[in-house]
Amino acid sequence: MAKTKIQPNIKTETVPKLDTRWNVLVLNDPINYQQYVILAFMTVLRVDRTVAQKLMMAVHNDGRAIVWSGDREPAEMVALELQQWHLQAQLEKDA
Amino acid sequence: MPELRLSMTAEARNVLSDLLRLIAPAAARVSVNRAQIPNLDPEIATYWAETLSAQAGEEARLLATAFASAKGEPAIIVLRNKAQALAFLRALSAVRFALKDLVLSDIPNSQLEDLEDLDDESLPSEKRHALACYSCFGLLQSSLIDQIDNESFD
Numbered sequence: 001m002a003k004t005k006i007q008p009n010i011k012t013e014t015v016p017k018l019d020t021r022w023n024v025l026v027l028n029d030p031i032n033y034q035q036y037v038i039l040a041f042m043t044v045l046r047v048d049r050t051v052a053q054k055l056m057m058a059v060h061n062d063g064r065a066i067v068w069s070g071d072r073e074p075a076e077m078v079a080l081e082l083q084q085w086h087l088q089a090q091l092e093k094d095a
Numbered sequence: 096m097p098e099l100r101l102s103m104t105a106e107a108r109n110v111l112s113d114l115l116r117l118i119a120p121a122a123a124r125v126s127v128n129r130a131q132i133p134n135l136d137p138e139i140a141t142y143w144a145e146t147l148s149a150q151a152g153e154e155a156r157l158l159a160t161a162f163a164s165a166k167g168e169p170a171i172i173v174l175r176n177k178a179q180a181l182a183f184l185r186a187l188s189a190v191r192f193a194l195k196d197l198v199l200s201d202i203p204n205s206q207l208e209d210l211e212d213l214d215d216e217s218l219p220s221e222k223r224h225a226l227a228c229y230s231c232f233g234l235l236q237s238s239l240i241d242q243i244d245n246e247s248f249d
Binding site for chain 2: 030031032033035036039043076079080083084085086088089090091
């Protein structure tokens with residue numbers, strides 16, 4: 001009896017590098033008050049007032065600032081939550 | 096956190112309520128269109144759009160209910176907890192964005208809060224009306240932020 005040859009069914013897929021970091025950027029806008037933006041950062045990023053104020057000033061002075069960095073999924077959540085505060089948040093892969 | 100109160104004249108309440116009725120449907124659309132939805136993954140993009148759209152609907156309802164419930168003179172909006180206060184703050188931000196995008200797009204950013212423009216008769220009356228409402232919504236936001244117990248966020 002001939003032996004049955006079993007062909008392994010191998011599929012390949014590209015998996016992104018696990019150590020890729022993602023940045024959440026916030027752009028300056030003319031509508032939201034500074035105190036509102038500080039409150040948004042404190043609530044979403046869970047940082048204290050001093051850190052939130054520094055981030056807000058960076059956005060205000062430079063027009064944009066990275067407010068959070070990390071893995072892609074949490075970065076997506078942070079960016080979405082900031083957009084729910086009507087801040088202009090964007091997601092970008094870390095260079 | 097104790098309940099927070101926003102007080103305004105009955106006339107202001109009526110004017111702002113009328114404007115909200117007009118602008119609320121468009122505000123929801125503006126809110127989703129303006130969002131920077133990433134195109135990394137269609138599923139994520141759909142989730143973001145649905146989340147922001149649902150939130151815009153909730154914000155419109157929250158504002159409509161709050162202003163409708165504020166009766167008397169002065170008219171007082173009562174926000175019973177922190178979550179409600181923060182949601183109200185966000186909703187006011189959405190309305191200000193909608194006003195800027197839909198009615199005040201030709202007004203320079205530096206003049207949006209300039210109350211002298213309210214007396215500028217070269218501006219059409221609907222623009223002056225929108226500017227006044229824009230400022231009023233901002234005043235309500237500032238008042239609310241001042242009242243929130245900042246310590247609870249540290």
